[in-house]
Amino acid sequence: MSRTEHVTIVGASLGGMSLAQELRRLGYDGRVTLIGAERTRAHYDRTQLSKDLLTGRAEPESLYLATEDEIAGLALDLRTGRRATGLRTGEGSATVTVDDGSSLAADVVVIATGSAARRPRFPSDLQGVHCLRSLGDGLALRAALADAKDVVVLGAGFIGCEVAAAARELGRKVTVVDVQPVPMHAVLGRVVGDHFTRLHRARGTVFALGTGVDGLVGDDQVRGVRLTDGRVLNADLVVVGFGGVPETGWLEGSGVAVDHGVLCDDAGRTDVPGVFALGDAARWYSPRHGGPVRSEHWNHVGLQATVVAENIVAGAVSNGSAAAARLDELPSFWTDQFGTRMQLVGAPAPDDRVHVLAGEPGESGLVAVYTRDGRITAAVAVDAPRALVRHRAQVAANAPWPPAP
Numbered sequence: 001m002s003r004t005e006h007v008t009i010v011g012a013s014l015g016g017m018s019l020a021q022e023l024r025r026l027g028y029d030g031r032v033t034l035i036g037a038e039r040t041r042a043h044y045d046r047t048q049l050s051k052d053l054l055t056g057r058a059e060p061e062s063l064y065l066a067t068e069d070e071i072a073g074l075a076l077d078l079r080t081g082r083r084a085t086g087l088r089t090g091e092g093s094a095t096v097t098v099d100d101g102s103s104l105a106a107d108v109v110v111i112a113t114g115s116a117a118r119r120p121r122f123p124s125d126l127q128g129v130h131c132l133r134s135l136g137d138g139l140a141l142r143a144a145l146a147d148a149k150d151v152v153v154l155g156a157g158f159i160g161c162e163v164a165a166a167a168r169e170l171g172r173k174v175t176v177v178d179v180q181p182v183p184m185h186a187v188l189g190r191v192v193g194d195h196f197t198r199l200h201r202a203r204g205t206v207f208a209l210g211t212g213v214d215g216l217v218g219d220d221q222v223r224g225v226r227l228t229d230g231r232v233l234n235a236d237l238v239v240v241g242f243g244g245v246p247e248t249g250w251l252e253g254s255g256v257a258v259d260h261g262v263l264c265d266d267a268g269r270t271d272v273p274g275v276f277a278l279g280d281a282a283r284w285y286s287p288r289h290g291g292p293v294r295s296e297h298w299n300h301v302g303l304q305a306t307v308v309a310e311n312i313v314a315g316a317v318s319n320g321s322a323a324a325a326r327l328d329e330l331p332s333f334w335t336d337q338f339g340t341r342m343q344l345v346g347a348p349a350p351d352d353r354v355h356v357l358a359g360e361p362g363e364s365g366l367v368a369v370y371t372r373d374g375r376i377t378a379a380v381a382v383d384a385p386r387a388l389v390r391h392r393a394q395v396a397a398n399a400p401w402p403p404a405p
């Protein structure tokens with residue numbers, strides 16, 4: 001039996017459930033309590049909420065990542081529909097307080113509470129205004145899209161663009177508003193960001209770029225969006241795609257360091273012994289970046305779960321002590337829009353140089369690499385997974401560009 005007897009995981013979605021699975025896979029036979037705020041099974045594929053769920057190509061049942069039997073086989077103390085309200089830390093154990101009035105003391109606590117959709121600064125409490133984070137949000141948006149005429153998406157990030165693509169596929173009029181000059185500019189830079197402007201425009205999406213949102217128009221029901229350049233766009237459905245904020249408010253006063261996410265080393269350990277964090281709620285130290293990074297991408301969460309589980313099982317629960325496992329993976333993510341899949345590996349900066357190696361922005365088959373100071377920092381491919389595999393090792397090695405002949 002390992003030294004840790006009771007692990008309490010807060011957040012029962014991708015990060016929390018993956019960790020429970022990894023602990024059992026590694027032979028951990030102690031008690032595992034999993035507390036999740038969502039009332040239904042939270043272990044579903046959240047990435048489909050802005051994609052196939054909206055177009056009707058996927059139904060909720062197909063999004064679940066494990067069957068009831070598989071979850072039962074993990075022998076968890078599963079508490080769904082319950083929200084952690086606080087964390088007390090002290091000598092050798094930590095105690096989670098729960099909104100049903102109970103308290104749970106554990107040797108190890110893992111924070112896997114993810115993100116919440118960022119709300120706008122202007123009043124947005126009108127009918128027809130949607131955010132997208134949970135399955136419930138996705139189903140509500142899908143129902144609203146069925147009747148909508150004029151859809152305005154606020155924010156041309158990944159989720160905003162995916163929702164816009166789904167709405168266009170459903171035949172709705174769609175306008176996407178963003179202060180950035182091209183979609184996803186802060187992440188992808190101008191050339192690859194412009195790939196998405198072209199992809200969308202060719203399929204009828206209208207963009208209002210380089211302009212902010214001043215507020216919404218309407219009494220009970222939203223009727224329009226007022227832009228900072230003075231224009232008012234008609235809207236009977238508004239989707240707010242302003243990104244996510246880490247769900248860490250419940251940690252106030254716990255002594256765990258939080259700065260736009262729970263700060264962790266590259267083994268997932270916070271500055272409080274026995275307390276870990278992973279997934280969208282966490283900012284892990286990245287040796288590649290030389291600082292903390294909050295990834296907010298699916299691929300990373302599973303990798304982090306494996307690292308955390310290995311450290312718990314090995315008893316390596318204190319930041320600063322030797323770790324049994326550390327994360328040193330290239331960041332990677334994908335986005336699906338209009339039947340095309342863009343994949344990216346690496347960490348581009350918006351001012352990196354972009355070299356288009358194949359295809360054209362706006363088209364399937366685009367392959368490009370990013371370079372900084374003569375070295376490759378990232379590679380991107382649209383419907384060209386083999387090309388990405390070819391460049392992955394170069395990105396991992398931060399290899400000189402162009403490569404030696």
Ligand SMILES: Cc1cc2nc3c(=O)[nH]c(=O)nc-3n(C[C@H](O)[C@H](O)[C@H](O)COP(=O)(O)OP(=O)(O)OC[C@H]3O[C@@H](n4cnc5c(N)ncnc54)[C@H](O)[C@@H]3O)c2cc1C
Pocket residue numbers: 010011012013014015016035036037038042046047048049050082083084085112113114115132133134159247250278279280281296297298299301332333334335336
């Ligand atoms: C619409 C959408 C589309 C996406 N598409 C992509 C994509 O194409 N590619 C990609 O790489 N990534 C994508 N992502 C990101 C990816 O889904 C996340 O990185 C991943 O879900 C993070 O997992 P997590 O477990 O850390 O957090 P979450 O999945 O957010 O889960 C956190 C869980 O914790 C619960 N919780 C919160 N607070 C408490 C509390 N106090 N007590 C108990 N429980 C609590 C929440 O209810 C939730 O169930 C997308 C995300 C969204 C929302």
